[in-house]
């Protein structure tokens with residue numbers, strides 16, 4: 001704590017991992033002897049830089065850019081970029097730290113990193129977004145590369161921004177290095193299913209948790225928070241699996257639609273017109289209503305899929321959900337449940353899939369995009385989705401098996417943390433004092 005003052009979210013993420021890997025440390029004294037914990041908590045490198053840009057009226061703005069290259073024991077640093085006014089070093093480090101173990105869990109050769117800026121894209125024109133992305137990349141390009149560090153999207157960074165970032169990288173370096181960034185458009189090296197991957201993967205993971213308890217999504221009432229990339233494709237897959245998603249949200253409030261969210265309308269409002277969820281409720285007529293300024297977790301459901309941001313489910317929200325009949329939670333977002341909430345879910349016997357495992361489908365499909373770029377290949381949608389489903393089944397199975405092995409059956413948090421940690425720790429031991 002003293003080494004990293006004020007980085008609250010980073011402390012929370014580290015504490016969560018350290019609290020559950022005790023049994024692995026007990027079994028493997030070599031980890032403590034070679035100070036793996038101290039080393040793994042310290043980023044290999046962190047870069048903070050100035051991002052100057054000009055808005056449409058000619059006014060100059062200065063934002064702060066970040067890239068934390070946390071751990072490259074398993075492969076090049078890999079992790080998204082977040083553009084949101086709340087971004088500061090503590091957020092980027094929490095996300096980068098989580099990313100190390102998540103990437104390890106996928107079984108693919110990718111290290112962990114994360115980046116972003118405190119730039120607020122809301123209300124900015126397309127040209128302003130482009131100018132910002134170009135300025136951001138004008139510094140970031142020095143630090144990234146296909147074999148070094150491979151960014152992607154996150155909150156506020158979708159296909160449009162990845163396009164501008166890649167365009168500027170290509171222009172500065174004079175290299176068509178497709179594998180330098182993932183989440184690209186299909187016309188310039190992007191992979192099928194990458195857009196859908198985090199949401200689809202999270203739905204697959206929860207489907208596995210439900211199957212392990214002898215049930216399924218079929219006929220279940222589901223609440224998904226957020227209405228961005230992860231939320232939209234979580235809703236799509238749950239609907240395909242027979243569930244009914246009755247509510248979603250954004251930072252202004254939530255919509256309830258008891259007949260089930262009209263996905264085509266939601267995509268039109270959020271992806272095409274980039275408007276707010278209250279517009280969805282208005283256009284849906286009497287079927288849906290908008291509740292401003294309140295938490296979507298007051299809507300009772302059997303399955304909860306937090307897909308917006310960190311710390312969005314408080315202890316009180318968790319209690320409400322349990323009382324409302326919730327039997328499973330799948331974290332599409334990173335660290336959306338506060339520690340008190342996790343405890344309440346686990347004590348109530350709710351199947352709880354932590355983000356590290358449940359939302360790993362996004363980065364796994366990014367690694368598949370890197371594979372396709374490296375071999376100048378492109379796979380079909382069906383093949384890519386099958387690969388994603390296999391990866392999620394495998395992660396689910398390993399979380400359960402590891403939790404069993406360490407005497408905590410059904411504890412996906414312990415399973416994910418121990419399994420993810422061990423693979424990185426073993427690689428770090430093998431690579432010497434790095």
Ligand code: NDP
Nearest residue numbers: 154155156198226227228229230250251308309333334362
């Ligand atoms: P988007 O920017 O596409 O969507 C984010 C959604 O969450 C929006 O609806 C947004 O509402 C809402 N939101 C964001 N911040 C807040 C806040 N402080 N309070 C309330 N609502 C908020 O991002 P993604 O869908 O890509 O990311 C969502 C989560 O999933 C993040 O935690 C991200 O780290 C995680 N994730 C994403 C992956 C990906 O592949 N994209 C991969 C793995 C994890 P509003 O528009 O009003 O801000």
